[in-house]
Amino acid sequence: MRGEDAGSLRIAAERARAGSPDAFRELVERSHETVFRLAAALLGDRDEAADVTQETYVRAWERLGELRDPAAVTGWLCRIARNVARDRRGSWWARIRAPLDAATERRAAASEPPAPTPHDALEAREAAGAVQRALRLLPEKHRAVLVLREVEGMSYDEIALALGVPVGTVESRLHRARAGLARRLGQRPEEERP
Numbered sequence: 753m754r755g756e757d758a759g760s761l762r763i764a765a766e767r768a769r770a771g772s773p774d775a776f777r778e779l780v781e782r783s784h785e786t787v788f789r790l791a792a793a794l795l796g797d798r799d800e801a802a803d804v805t806q807e808t809y810v811r812a813w814e815r816l817g818e819l820r821d822p823a824a825v826t827g828w829l830c831r832i833a834r835n836v837a838r839d840r841r842g843s844w845w846a847r848i849r850a851p852l853d854a855a856t857e858r859r860a861a862a863s864e865p866p867a868p869t870p871h872d873a874l875e876a877r878e879a880a881g882a883v884q885r886a887l888r889l890l891p892e893k894h895r896a897v898l899v900l901r902e903v904e905g906m907s908y909d910e911i912a913l914a915l916g917v918p919v920g921t922v923e924s925r926l927h928r929a930r931a932g933l934a935r936r937l938g939q940r941p942e943e944e945r946p
Contacts, residue, residue: 757782758823765822776816780809783826786904787833790914793899794837796888804840808833826906827913834896834915886936894929901926 761782767775787808791801811832819828887895893915900906900914908926912919 758826761825762823765819765825769816769819769822776813779825783829786826787829789899789903790830790833790896791837793887793895793903794834794892795840796884800840804833804836807836807840811836824913827910827915830900830914831916882937883933886933889936890929890932894925894932897922897925898929898933 761779764775764779764782768779784805788801788805791804791808792798795801795804808829812829815832819825887898890898896915897911900911901908906914908919908922911922915922917925
């Protein structure tokens with residue numbers, strides 16, 4: 753989370769903790785994409801991710817008094833989302849779901865040339881699908897770290913806080929996630945970016 757955004761979230765969290773529904777609404781608006789992307793990465797299904805995101809904020813509202821450090825609100829929300837996702841996955845994870853990564857789809861659409869050829873569009877769709885399938889095959893703990901780092905741009909410290917693990921664990925999981933993704937995409941690990 754960028755410094756300015758983190759500061760706004762902290763202020764909204766402080767005000768929400770003091771009982772302001774408007775501040776909580778602001779907190780939801782500012783953190784919704786992060787929570788949704790994490791849920792989507794963990795579950796691989798847009799509808800389930802939306803449900804998890806909603807349940808995350810219901811639980812957060814009920815437990816605002818448990819938020820000790822408003823500056824750590826993103827990590828706190830991500831932990832709630834991870835727990836909600838884990839609870840929901842137990843009931844449906846065995847079913848096959850279509851892969852989803854809303855952020856990747858939006859970025860691919862934004863980066864496409866104004867008038868792509870059908871061939872270019874097909875190649876882009878196939879590449880995005882391959883990445884989504886490879887991401888879905890990673891263990892949950894690796895998917896979560898990879899999405900929080902690469903999609904959300906969170907620092908190692910922020911990810912550690914969000915997932916409740918030491919920074920060294922974040923580093924090793926991220927390394928393993930990148931290597932696993934590269935293997936599944938048929939790339940050599942040396943081609944990974946640092």
